[in-house]
Amino acid sequence: MPNWNEVIAEIHQTRQLHPDHNPLDLVRRKYLKQVSEITGRNTIAYYSGWLQKPTARDTAVNDKDKSGLMLTIHRLDKSKGLDLILHTPGGDIAATESLVDYLYSMFGKNIRVIVPQISMSAGTMIALSSSEIIMGKHSNLGPIDPQMGGLACQAVINEFKQAKEDIRKNPHAAALWQVIISKYHPTFLGACQQAIEWSEKMVSKWLEENMCADDTSIVENILKTFADHKKQKSHARHISKRECEEIGLKIGSLEDNQDLQDAVLTTHHAFMHTFSHTASVKIIENHNGVAYVENSVPQPPQPQ
Template sequence: MPTWDEILRNIGSTVNIFDSTRRKYIKDLSDYTGRNTIIYYSAFLQKGVLSRQGVDFGIHDADKTGFMTVIHNLDKTKGLDLILHTPGGNVSATESIVYYLKSIFGNDIRAIVPQIAMSAGTMISCACKEIIMGKHSNLGPIDPQFGNLPAHGIIEEFENAKKEISSDPRQIVIWREILSKYNPTLIGECQKAIKWANTMVSQWLKDNMFCGDPDADSKISAIISELGSHATTLSHSRHIHVDALRALGLKIVDMETDNELQDRILSVHHSAIISLTQTKSIKIIENQEGKAFMQSV
């Protein structure tokens, strides 16, 4: 007969219905594609209100531990399908995570976006050899943000101030109050952040998605000009659909061309969203073997 503590440990280790259901569908998808499958899901749509209490739903350095956990012992020769559902996050953490994934799987990484991968999530997608999306899926602009303010927008505001004050010095009274909210070095930091993001994504596109393409430079330039320009996208929260992304030159694979693949991807997506909605989890990083790294509140 098991003791009290043995029974307690067994209860604590029992997989709940949300985990078992989600893991079944991740395994089903991996079995169908013959590839490693890792999901990276954030509860930013379900529990975004918690960001007011300091909960970080974005990509950050702690996620590296999650990826290291779920990648350990996988058969690296099978490549990787990375399913993304994220609002974006820290650029330096994104750079580090992409470097790590590429050091393990090389260029054999596909991004799958069942619903939305914004900002840094779009940057990660651009590091992959192709992006699988549905008609309902969206990526977003990659222009850097400073405290939820677009770096491009901050520079634009300073340029407008210079222009108006130059033409009418009396405008300095108005602009002094507006510009007082910015630090003196902010413009330089904005310029560096824009250059960093654009250079990073350009290199990722060149190394993988457009590797060996004689028109790589022109295609990449068009993509960066669109996704990296606040003046073009108008808002960092802009949802960019499949047709527009394909028109830019990105290698988009339509989820709808393979009904079985679509059904399996959406089953993973729905089970992950239900898990985030019905449990305390705010982020899930998990592979097809059931190994997971989860953050909760």
């Protein structure tokens, strides 16, 4: 398997051999095609450049991504199913629900998710909608507890509960809690509760109807692992392949197929190099080289 530096060397060599073409595209698509040839399935890479461009817009899952999926799914043989290579920080819950519903309408439940490095938050929700998640020893998923304005919804609810209990025990604490709770607008608590119920109901349904259809009794424990803020402590926590296996998720190991592992990880390196050396912040691309690309928009200079 070409390592990180060897992929860079191949990109430079490709530039010399094909000066009229973008070498990043040629190398990336070469290995993405290999993934599909090895599995015999449709392959779409759904990649965000948030690691390279943490302040850029449109790196998160959003409604514009539907256009990318529509473009890359068009003309594919749907009977071959889909392997979705996923690398994302997550994003909007409503967009996530819509994207999964669309994928189901195209491929039924014949969808696998491959996680070369990390798929967090709403990305984890997409992974949990699949029939199987293929991970390496280095791969991670993340908690799915909803966030609002950078705040964990469950943490907000817990804070309100603590305030009520403290004030009940010591009415003089009300003044202190007033300062803390006043940072939330009047409907914020209800919105947090609804977001939690929405996300858990959505993921529970996907698990029961697809990955866990043969044993729905494990769904509750899976949700507890991924959705319980008290258990995970932080929305940024990285959940390992081993822990995913222990709670009953259907996890395939990249290490079980050396050819597939080589193709997937080299594809991953090629995407990372693309984000590092171009203005791209999101790429949705299929094994035939059809791609939807979002580029970062330069920000106007700010007054000093």
